[in-house]
Amino acid sequence: MSLEKLYSQVVAISLAILLAASTAFAVEATGDGIDRQQALNSALRTAVEMQIGTAVASDSIVESGVLVRDEIASHSKGYVTSYKVLGEGPTADGYAITIDAVVDSELLYSDYTTLAILQKMSGLPRLLIFGSGAGFDSVPQESMKELVHAVSRTFSEKFQFEVLDWPMTRAKYSEIEGSMSLKKAAKFNRLLKADYVVTVELELPRDANPVMHMTCVRISDGLKIGEVRRPVEQYVSLSGKPAEVYRRAVEAAKPETYWASVRIARELLDNMESELDRGKGFRYSLTFLGFPELPSVCSVLEDIPGFVRKEIKRQKGMNMEVTYWSTLRAENLFKRISTALKDDGVEKFQSRMEGRSMKFRWQNPEGF
The missing domain is CATH 3.40.50.10610 (ABC-type transport auxiliary lipoprotein component)
Incomplete structure (x- = not known):
């Protein structure tokens, strides 16, 4: 699946969830532990897990053994804006506490969406x-x-x-x-x-x-x-x-x-x-120096997968500077351009990439 489609699908799901959720919910939850602090942490986690809901809980997105839902729940304290203790006390096994917790639903779903995208994305x-x-x-x-x-x-x-x-x-x-x-x-x-x-x-x-x-x-x-x-x-x-x-x-x-x-x-x-x-893709600055067939270079750029559009900023003689938009990441685009130039018959050139700035020079001049 392409990155654009992935974004579109996740954003659509996120919007649907957010529209169905109000900013905050009060949730009653009980937690157990060996002491009061552990019991409170357990209750906070339970409150957040309840608020995540079945739609999110059923999503088993796993990458390198990391479960998105568990990642959210393990940092539950940050999603509880306030809580009131309804009851607490020692038990035969330790301590128990029941709280009425206010969970920031919007923040929770927003973070869940972020983590889900991150887990799915490559590169x-x-x-x-x-x-x-x-x-x-x-x-x-x-x-x-x-x-x-x-x-x-x-x-x-x-x-x-x-x-x-x-x-x-x-x-x-x-x-x-x-x-x-x-x-x-x-x-x-x-x-x-x-x-x-x-x-x-x-x-x-x-x-x-x-x-x-x-x-x-x-x-x-x-x-x-x-x-x-x-x-x-x-x-x-x-x-x-x-x-x-x-x-x-x-x-x-x-x-x-x-x-x-x-x-x-x-x-x-x-x-x-x-x-x-x-609709612009990622913006790049491409410079071509000493190329005798600049129209051919322009055609090569437009045929590269991921091409969105381009603007020629400056062109003089055999030199050209282009603002170029592509859905490809920088390293992938750099390799694609180099390969496309060679396929077009440009055998000898030097190239250099610094971030989103890429330079290509015909043949092998000194000082490049």
């Missing part, structure tokens, strides 16, 4: 994830390694993204010195081969809980795709040695990695979907 974008300590009250990048790893695991293990965890892999790219930044990611993307940058920042304001700040930027053109700010539930005292304060803050922020990642993942999907829905 997901490649993400470069690193810590950002730009703010005055932010945890330094070097102290953020553990939190960056947690975010990376969420994107890779839960959502099946291809992830480049910068703290873990920086030794592989000795050419890149110092701390990673968006500017460096764009400059060295010929090595990194990433589609998007995800930055993770942890702010430590005085007399307030830490705030997790995550952004997603498309490397090819610097477009900000999404941004999330989530307060950390646990207060972190700033007393003590800085290294110890930073360690406590990172540990407190780990539970927020899932929620921030879901929000960023949704922004990514919405951006990709909106491009396709507008």
Whole structure:
């Protein structure tokens, strides 16, 4: 099934569910556990599972052993906006509690749809994830390694993204010195081969809980795709040695990695979907230098599968710059163009791809 059809089907199902659901529902649920906290967590999960409903519960979307429904239920606390204890007390096996929980139905179904799409999609974008300590009250990048790893695991293990965890892999790219930044990611993307940058920042304001700040930027053109700010539930005292304060803050922020990642993942999907829905596909910049038969090149581009439309921005002599829209992902399109040029008789040319910018030069000139 094509990506466009998949999006259309999932969006249609999502809209039907959302129209049938109000924003929030009160659900009575009971939970058991060895202590009160475990029993409460069980009751919260039961409330969310009840709200997911039979339509969602019957969907057994599995990818790499991850069940979407279980993923939602295991993070049930984030979908319960409030709850009231109706009854509680010790039992022969531990503790039991009954609550009246208000579940954010719209958020739940929205997240379910996001996860379902992510689990089904193939060829997901490649993400470069690193810590950002730009703010005055932010945890330094070097102290953020553990939190960056947690975010990376969420994107890779839960959502099946291809992830480049910068703290873990920086030794592989000795050419890149110092701390990673968006500017460096764009400059060295010929090595990194990433589609998007995800930055993770942890702010430590005085007399307030830490705030997790995550952004997603498309490397090819610097477009900000999404941004999330989530307060950390646990207060972190700033007393003590800085290294110890930073360690406590990172540990407190780990539970927020899932929620921030879901929000960023949704922004990514919405951006990709909106491009396709507008009938433009993904936008690319193609440059052809020294090609003697530019009309032939134009014909080749229009015959490539996934072609939507093109605009010639500049053309002079044997050089041409084209804005090109395609439903193909960048790496696939790059290979398709190269193969199509060779099939058209262009045997000697050099090519280079940086994000969504692709350059092709006739034969083998120096300096390319």
